[in-house]
Amino acid sequence: MSHEFKQLALRPELLDNLNSLGYQEMTDIQAACLPLALEGKDLIAQAKTGSGKTAAFALALLQRLNVERFRIQSLVLCPTRELADQVAKEIRRLARRVHNIKVLTLCGGMPIGPQIGSLEHGAHIVVGTPGRIQDHLRKGTLELGNIHSLVLDEADRMLDMGFADAISAILAECPGERQTQLYSATYPEGIEAISRQYQRDPQRITVSRTH
Ligand code: ADP
Ligand code: MG
Incomplete structure (x- = not known):
């Protein structure tokens, strides 16, 4: 069965951009x-x-964003700087035709000063690693009170890397009224525990094929 992006209720700019990127059919996980x-x-x-x-989570974040409201509305947590950079790059590519969306990456291994400066300028979406996000929360340089969409990407790897406590501390700062999407390659017990604690009536999706 064909699953074309244009079947979805996405902003016309997002659909035009997907077309120009050569994304026509959704992959199974996206569909x-x-x-x-x-x-x-x-x-x-x-x-x-x-x-x-x-793209499965990024398109939903971009569609649900209030572009006019220059506040951090979405947070994506990734296990490593490399993955966060890749995710931010893909979100920026997908957002290309949507009015001036600002995506900020906040990762460890990078100097914190420029990140604080960027936060003062503001952003719509933050992509980062749990340790550095927690550092910003401790310093009071990051405000998560306007988050309505949260994504835990590669959640199993974040747990393997010992980020469970950082994730809990970050989620405690986000409003309870929010969407939480959790993506994982495997389902260890720790994932179930996070899901039980931080998700509301989660829909379970498992796709074994890649396309
Ligand atoms: P995952 O996070 O599942 O490992 P990615 O999101 O990194 O996968 O996507 C893998 C690759 O597939 C990327 O290069 C991305 O640009 C491309 N891609 C994703 N969705 C589509 C699509 N619907 N059509 C064509 N290419 C796609
Ligand atoms: Mg990925």
Whole structure:
């Protein structure tokens, strides 16, 4: 069965941009997740590397963003700086035709001063690693009170890297009224615990094929 992006209720600029990027058909994980994510549902999704998970959550974040409101509305947590950079790059690519969306990356291993300066200028979406996000919360340089969409990408790897406490501390700073999407390649017990604690009636999606 064909799953074309144009079947979704996405902003026309997003659809035009997908077209220009050569994205026509949704991958299986996108076809399963996007309709639910666009409704604001919590998701716990499992699919292999390379299956297109970034666009699955990024398009929902971009569609649900209030572009006029220059506040941090979405937070994506990733296990490493490399992954956060890749995710931010893909979000910026997908957002290209949507009015001036600002995506900021906040990762460890980078000097914190310039990040504080960027935060003072503001952003719509933050992508970062749990340790550095927590550092900014401790310093009072990051405000998460306007977050309505939260994504835990590669959640299993974040747990493997010992980020469970940092994730809990960050989620405690986000409003309870929010969408939480959790993406993972595997389902260890720790993932279930995070889901039980921080998600509301999560829809479970498992895709074994990549395309
Ligand atoms: P994952 O996070 O599942 O490992 P990515 O989100 O990194 O996968 O996507 C893998 C690659 O597939 C990226 O290069 C991305 O640009 C591309 N891609 C994602 N969705 C589509 C699509 N619907 N059509 C064409 N290419 C896509
Ligand atoms: Mg990924």
